[in-house]
Amino acid sequence: MSYTGNSEETFQLIKELVTIPSPSGNTKKVISFVENYLKECGVETKRNRKGGLIATIKGMNENEHRMLTAHVDTLGAMVKEIKPNGRLKLTMIGGFRWNSVEGEYCQIETTSGKVYTGTILMHQTSVHVYKNAGDAPRNDENIEVRIDEKVKTDKDVGELGIEVGDFVSFDPRVQMTDSGYIKSRHLDDKASVAILLRLIKHIQTEKITLPYTTHFLISNNEEIGYGGNSNITPETVEYLAVDMGALGDGQSSDEYTVSICAKDSSGPYHYELRKHLVKLAEENNIGYKVDIYPYYGSDASAAIRSGHDIIHGLIGPGIESSHAFERTHESSIQYTESLIYHYLLSSMVEN
Template sequence: MNTKETIQLIAKLVSIPSPSGNTYEVISYVENYLKELNVETMRNRKGGLIATLPGKDTNKHRMLTAHVDTLGAIVKEIKPSGRLKLDLIGGFKYNSIEGEYCEIETSSGKKITGTILMHQTSVHVYKDAGKAERNQENMEVRLDEVVHNAEEVRALGIEVGDFVSFDPRVQITSSGYIKSRHLDDKASVAILLQLIQQLRAEKIELPYTTHFLISNNEEIGYGGNSNITPETVEYLAVDMGAMGDGQATDEYTVSICVKDASGPYHYELRKKLVQLAKDNDIRYKLDIYPFYGSDASAAIRAGHDIVHGLIGPGIDSSHAFERTHESSIENTAKLLYHYVQSKMVL
């Protein structure tokens, strides 16, 4: 797999707005990417995309998933001043979007830019500019339009319920980093797409029929809990590894999750992933994510009788100004390449 190409694909994906609930454009992009590879795809009723590669064994299936939906917001209220009050989509804090450029998409498809600010931003006017709480009451969107009241905002086509996406501010550095919003989980989506491309290019027949679910509601808890075939035995979520105090995950290895807020992941599958990493000189870290849930845990909660696992690239500053390194992308891609060609644990 060409890691540089994967990073360029990540940059493209993060630049397509796709807050949970409004993912049609990015799903269409992924769908067209797979069609060019002559890969069979279908959309589920929730709007997610499933690609299937036939394998030697059609009685036992695998499913890998990564999610293309991102954090975002929705217009809650048009204020008398002409500014917008937001309601958040996904699990993050208001302070992580303070000062961020954003884009409002109206129901007619018109896109209008703005900036997310504290109401009490000006230190020349507000004594509590630094101390005021960053919350729904104090933060607002300043539109890049000449508007003075709610009526003029509505005349632009903006209404309650319109989706708000954040400028990803993607940058690729000469030192091998990619920093951007929404690496969670578009980094993993790009890795899976490149994996499919590699399997096609090398004409590899997989040992089991394998499905790739590009889910579109993970950030709100139910992206990958349906459309799992009865034949599916192993279900592997590919999502970011969380970094912070007490965490083993870093930006240079593939993170193999042992446990998250949903409980432990399948022990035998976890041990197998570790062995594959050792056998193929893949740098990895085992870790626990304390405040985290994945599409694999959502599938377990939905009642599917599957072996579930979770791996992914290490992402710094998750749900804020995220960053990872090309070596983490590479190690994750290598582990997935060997995993899809391996025998199942059951």
């Protein structure tokens, strides 16, 4: 049975997901969105104490389980300091570089839930004032937020209710093009979350019986390293993280195929599972690339580090300019959906 998915519907779901601010540590709204989506699909879910969401679909074999994971948490920042001039200093959430968000619109959410808008700028932005505007370091000292309110002092900012520790999220600027691309911040990893949700809906709608009981973990702490290292049932044998394939010099991944990871900074992924995924791709005419990511970690590698006795793998759509101005193509989304679908219906690998 073949399945290619519907990229237009998946794109629309990605658009909804990326529009919900969810930097690591502040993911309740997006988890509620996913929870409601799955509820409408008739799928049993539960939240873990970390705030992640677990959906379970019972299969024919209830003694051996699979788990798939994708994460809804994103890069972001927190207010580190309120400057005397009414600007905000930031501290990063997740691994990115300040130059990738320079000039970006943002939201500041106070502890009371009030939201203010602003722009992330260099202190030395104006070339008419600062001679070193072009070459001043893009660092914690020089990057600041200009709030869209009449504030001139730290006292003015305090009266708005903005405090140290408030979350700052970046405008996704999502766009879909006639040429089949979707470009947005936070495709890592909301593109994968959308893929899993669409597959779950398809399984439920078509009343497909999976060969194994399968858990879907929507994790919310991946960007800070520990989203998928818990709530893995003792029966879980295979654990597949669905996350982006990173593109760049020396990489084989692209925006048009599904990436199958052989190794990242944590070491090799399970060889037999990788070969199984490649075989499924070839048997079902799924465009794929095998790749190695030198500066990468996933929920699957976090699960291994936490001591779980599982077979682990990593696949995902190819994402251009990861942790910055991200983009992928509908064909990559379709191939990723298709590979996961065929994986879910396949037999487990022999270790």
